[in-house]
Amino acid sequence: MTPEEKNFLRKIEAEEKIEPKDWMPAEYRKNLIRQISQHAHSEVIGMQPEGNWITRAPSLRRKAVLLSKVQDEAGHGLYLYSAAETLGISRSEMIEQLQTGKAKYSSIFNYPTLTWADVAAIGWLVDGAAIVNQVSLQRTSYGPYSRGMIRICKEESFHQRQGYEAMLALAKGSPEQKAMAQDALNRFYWPALMMFGPHDSESAHSQKSMEWKIKRETNDDLRQKFVDQTVKQIEVLGLDHPDANIKWNEARGHYDSSDLNWDEFWSVINGNGHCNRQRIEHHVAAHEEGEWVRDAITAYNEKKRAKKAQRAA
Ligand code: FAQ
Numbered sequence: 001m002t003p004e005e006k007n008f009l010r011k012i013e014a015e016e017k018i019e020p021k022d023w024m025p026a027e028y029r030k031n032l033i034r035q036i037s038q039h040a041h042s043e044v045i046g047m048q049p050e051g052n053w054i055t056r057a058p059s060l061r062r063k064a065v066l067l068s069k070v071q072d073e074a075g076h077g078l079y080l081y082s083a084a085e086t087l088g089i090s091r092s093e094m095i096e097q098l099q100t101g102k103a104k105y106s107s108i109f110n111y112p113t114l115t116w117a118d119v120a121a122i123g124w125l126v127d128g129a130a131i132v133n134q135v136s137l138q139r140t141s142y143g144p145y146s147r148g149m150i151r152i153c154k155e156e157s158f159h160q161r162q163g164y165e166a167m168l169a170l171a172k173g174s175p176e177q178k179a180m181a182q183d184a185l186n187r188f189y190w191p192a193l194m195m196f197g198p199h200d201s202e203s204a205h206s207q208k209s210m211e212w213k214i215k216r217e218t219n220d221d222l223r224q225k226f227v228d229q230t231v232k233q234i235e236v237l238g239l240d241h242p243d244a245n246i247k248w249n250e251a252r253g254h255y256d257s258s259d260l261n262w263d264e265f266w267s268v269i270n271g272n273g274h275c276n277r278q279r280i281e282h283h284v285a286a287h288e289e290g291e292w293v294r295d296a297i298t299a300y301n302e303k304k305r306a307k308k309a310q311r312a313a
Pocket residue numbers: 034035038039040042043046047073104105106107108122126127130133194195196197198202203204205206209215219269
């Protein structure tokens with residue numbers, strides 16, 4: 001073992017953060033770039049399902065909140081792209097990987113938002129699941145990712161609460177509104193559980209990621225936390241639990257629940273969900289439309305640099 005390798009492992013063991021200029025194994029770097037960039041893509045693509053409802057939010061208050069939530073997701077994407085860039089990959093490379101299907105983004109964003117209640121369900125369940133995962137990632141071993149997660153979690157927790165509050169208003173509203181809330185819960189509950197990834201036994205990256213403390217808890221453990229916390233929330237809403245097999249297990253100290261439809265999961269992450277094509281086409285169109293902005297910023301920065309150089313000469 002080289003001295004650098006020894007020092008890297010010592011730091012991991014001692015819970016010291018690995019920083020961009022530190023030596024790290026090539027596989028650690030590669031795995032982090034993969035996970036952080038896919039996380040960034042998820043935040044950015046995740047703007048689309050909710051963005052679909054900004055013009056149709058039921059009140060000015062709901063519209064203002066949704067608008068700022070969607071903007072927050074863009075901000076999260078930017079923190080995460082910046083964290084990935086510290087590992088030596090460029091933003092344009094990451095965008096290319098997303099647009100060509102080389103890099104994934106969270107399966108959840110390939111489901112359509114059919115009603116206003118879906119927007120409430122996303123805030124409550126999707127942001128809720130994201131937080132369970134991200135709270136654990138605050139302790140990830142890579143410094144820039146860990147610090148990004150701390151900021152992101154603060155905002156996600158507001159997102160989750162506004163989603164739950166919107167869901168509560170529907171669930172306690174007219175019979176039609178309650179039915180809409182139940183329908184959104186029935187459709188989003190299972191895909192939200194899929195956000196945690198495949199079972200640990202099927203998870204290609206978990207073992208190494210846990211060893212290097214990139215991930216701090218396994219896919220199944222985090223999913224179980226989410227299942228457990230959601231039962232009471234559904235009760236308070238007065239809605240029916242979508243899982244007929246949900247049952248408290250005294251011996252385990254957790255709820256037992258049905259297994260997920262893993263064929264659906266693999267099909268969605270391999271590009272065959274309801275909205276995969278639409279999401280990428282929309283991203284490509286928005287990216288092309290924004291080209292003049294990127295060109296203008298580059299030209300402006302170039303001009304500023306030239307002026308500074310002239311003054312210094
Ligand atoms: N969807 O070996 P594992 C949010 C892929 S943020 C798509 O277990 P790993 C905020 C996985 O990439 C939501 N692909 O992988 C928001 C790998 O493929 P690869 C995003 C999935 O990395 C709210 C393969 O399967 N959060 O929602 C999924 O150890 C509202 C094998 O899997 C994060 O990204 C999936 N669900 O564990 C925004 C958190 N699951 O790369 C807008 C950070 C697995 O070999 C609106 N990421 N895959 O081609 C993580 O914690 C991990 O990457 C996991 C997957 C847990 C997602």
